[in-house]
Amino acid sequence: MLDHGRIVAGGAPEELRTGLGTEMVRLQFADPTSYQGALGRLDPARTDEVLRTIDVATGGTADEILAMLGRLDDAGTPAAKVSTYRPTVDDVFLALTRDGHHPRSTGARPMTLTYALKDSTVMIARNVSRSLRDPEAFFTALMLPVMLLFVYVFGGAMKTNGKYVDYVVPGLIVLCAGFGAGTTAVAVATDMTNGIVDRFRSMPIAGSSVLIGHVVASLTRNLVATTLVIAVGLAVGWRPTGSALDWLAAAAMIVLLILALAWLAAAVGLLARTPEAASSLSMVLMFLPYLSTAFVPAHTMPTVLHAFAQRQPFTPIIETMRGLWMEHTSTGASTANQALIAIAWCICLLALSSALASRLFQRRTAADRLTIEVLRVIPAHGKSDAWLRRTGARRPAVEIRCSYDCSLAPAHTTTIRHARCRSSLVDWLGPMRCGRNPSVSSV
Secondary structure (H helix, E strand, C coil), X not given: CXXXXXXXXXXXXXXXXXXXCCEEEEEECCCHHHHHHHHCCCCCCEEECCCCEEEEEECCCHHHHHHHHHHHHHCCCCCCEEEEXXXXXXXXXXXXXXXXXXXXXXXXXXXXHHHHHHHHHHHHHHHHHHHHCCHHHHHHHHHHXXXXXXXXXXXXXXXXXXXXXXXXXXXXXXXXXXXXXXXXXXXXXXXXXXXXXHHHHCCCCXXXXXXXXXXXXXXXXXXXXXXXXXXXXXXXXXXXXXXXXXXXHHHHHHHHHHHHHHHHHHHHHHHCCCHHHHHHHCHHHHHHHHHCCCCCCHHHCCHHHHHHHHHCXXXXXXXXXXXXXXXXXXXXXXXXXXXXXXXXXXXXXXXXXXXXXXXXXXXXXXXXXXXXEEEEEECHHHCCHHHHHHHCCCCCEEEEEXXXXXXXXXXXXXXXXXXXXXXXXXXXXXXXXXXXXCCCCCC
């Protein structure tokens, strides 16, 4: 549980509920004086000043509840109504962050950049920990550098004006970034479908921290994989000739590429409705490097593929790293020219993807709205409302216009003319599948 970047509790839901108490007692008071007097004598977990209710966590025993009610009676602040219910995770959160326990949750201090950074740090740690707990995906990402061993299998058949390992390392680094982006898309889609984002929305945390956590965790994973590619490449004979400044420029190019792909993957994960769909959509990011100069020079490709490989975004990125490390490119273009094109591609992709991901996240997490407008009251048998109240005749029908605006589907509007508007409204909302149907119990 997070509150403005601070972890206030952690554990399984049942464990958290048990720590609060086995039974919640809700006390409702008849007048504001009794309500205010009882507040000073109880340790409330939740309060409602409008309804004059106080929720108190207890052990669930009759003696404890009777003793609490006796104290209120002796103090002259008796409860008018008493009910019990099982504590929820929301009760735990409110009990931990109520006034006097965590002043930041009172709303007196607005969300600031400091709090947003703290929230993002927590989300980054969460996503990195989740990567470590998913050995299959983590192992696949880290074992991709082993593909360099294929240099010994077909490296001799590749004509690249030099050793094949010197040619293929930049392409494998870009391929690793594509695979890492696919993992990010699946992780974002999983969060959006398993309910954890709804839990985050109930906490006072920055909404942007959810996506930032995924992006920075993706950057971390991909930098580890890139380091392994370089280490394995050096082990199998890769000998770059670039200077320290060239290495620094290549590292900056890699970071910019990973950030752009991570934000694009986040947008893909938000567009997809299931993790499986996100995995399928992200296959494009994994496949595009094969249609570039990553593994073979462009001039060896068929005419159509040659034209595509020269104009797609991955080729200038790969050629920039190849030129920085090996002091020449496979296309014959200058490293500076390829670097300008690569930076332009990455910045445009980063700007568009981050804006799209932010917009999609806001839309996916927007609250559903149920609007009810009373159009007219239709008296029974043409009689007036006063006559109905006096005679106790059948109640009039009410014509209402209902509009349900769901973040996951187009808005729906209908007009209901019925004496039992509530049941008709439930029947209307029932067939909808917008993910979160609003409660109509109070309509």
